[in-house]
Each structure stands twice: as C-alpha cells, then as structure tokens.
Amino acid sequence: MDAQVLQGAAGRDPEVKAAGIQSLEKGLRVLTAIQHAGRAMRLNDIAAAASMTPSMAHGYLVSLVRTGFIAQDRLSGLYDLGDSALQLGLAALSRTDFLSLARATISQLAGELGETVTLAVWNGDAPVVVDKIEGRSDSVYEIKVGSLVRLWPTATGRVFMANLPKAEWEHHLQTMMHQSGETPASITRFITELADVRREGYAATLPATVPDFSAVAAPVFDHRAHLKAVITVLGRQDGFDIAPSGLPLTATLRAARSLSVRLGAPVS
DSSP states (O other): OOOOHHHHHHHHHHTETEEEHHHHHHHHHHHHHHHTSSSSHHHHHHHHHHHHHHHHHHHHHHHHHHHHSSSOTTTTOOOOOOOHHHHHHHHHHHHHHHHHHHHHHHHHHHHOOOOOEEEEOOOOOEEEEEEEEEOOSOOOTTTTTTTOOOOOOHHHHHHHHHHHHHHHHHHHHHHHHHHOOOOHHHHHHHHHHHHHHHOOOOHEEEEEEEEEEEEEEEEEEEESSSSSEEEEEEEEEGGOOOOOHHHHHHHHHHHHHHHHTTTTTTOO
8 A cells, every 4th residue: 555545545534644543542542541550440440541531431442342352340340451452462472582481491390399380570560470380289270371469468479579669569569458457567567578588589478378378489580680570389388398498499599590591681
C-alpha cells in the first residue's frame, strides 16, 4: 500500500490518522489502565484511569472481553486482564533468551530437588509467575503461571522488595499489611528486616503462604546488576529443610547465581 492509498483511507475514515488509529489507542488505554492497577477494577475506576467517560470505557471493555484480553467476573462485575493478555505477555517474554535460559535452570533445579520451582518477574506493581516446573511432591495448585504473588509475607515478595527501589513497592505493602491488621510498628520492623534479606541473598518462609508448604527464594540479576527475576522452591513443610546449609537453599542459590552469570551479571 503506497502513500496515496494511505492518504485516501485517512480521508474516508476519520478514525484513521497519519499517526495511527485513534480507536485502537483508546482501547489500549483501557487495557493498560487495568494492567497498571495490578488488580481487578470497577468500570468507573477504569474510565477515570483511562481519562474517558464510563459509557465510552464500557464500549471498549465489551470488545476487549470478546477478544479475551479482558475478563469480567460474573459475580462481582469487576474487570481484570484475560487469557489473551496473559498469552501476549508470555509470548513477548518467550522471544527473549532469558526465558529459555531460565526454564532450563529451574527445570534442572526441580529435577535435583524433586520440588516445585517457580520463576517470577516484576510487573510494575507485584511479582507475577511466568514459569513453573512441578516436582515429585503433590502439585501446588494455588500457584499458576500468570498468578500474582503477594508481597507479604512470601519469600518471593521479600526478595523482590529487598532488591527493588522502595518507591516501587512501599505503598502496596503498606496497604496490604494495614488490611491484614498489622500495626505501623510491625510494618516498620518488617521493612527494616528486608535489609537482612538483601545482605544474605535469599528469603525463606516456614510455612509458606500455601498451607503446609515451605519456600526458599533467591534473586537473579542481569548484566547491569539489576534484579531480573526470583527463583522460588516450594516443598512440603515436614520434609523441606530451609536451613542455610540445607540442600534446598544451597541448590537454589547456586541455580540463581548460575543464571545471573549467564545473563552477564557481575561476579562477586
């Protein structure tokens, strides 16, 4: 299609502009509003975040629901990202060497330990699981690819907070802990303890937030020494050693370091 054809199309359709298609851009504003919120949203909140009227936002939501990029809960009426949005994000990640390298690493770790291993990245508001390898233990059904991971009190969340700028997570943590009935003093103490997680290079929970499971988590860094992802191993509490000298933690730290080195992270 040459320039004259493009100009003719623009003249016939007011939605088609030289810089693109306005309706598509508006639809993506609705989609990204939900993405940035990191949670399911009401119609009015989506409209406000996308800078449009509720009736206009609803029209775009209808189309996004039809195409699977947005899903609406039938009971609450809230809107959240749908399977198509998840698949698009995972497809983008899969086109990088990182994901293939990471999958090989966590597959080997799961085979060595016989436990479930997850890989999580930061989505701007919270950790999201982008890969999971099952171990020989019973499946951890609560954790699925695409699931958001709680910042508190999970091992995964603690590693992210310990290695990311405070401005990226403090508001979300404060809200979450307040809603759970934590006092300002306990919140301050928890944040202070994150310095230990950063210094030690891992976090562990006993039990993990999944009932009857414990977890150890370690950071993966890129060539700029920035946090790239977190590897987490979950095992049944009664047979899972989270001690610093235990095999689950030493193997997890070794795997995370190996992946970091392959990503070009400085060797300390």
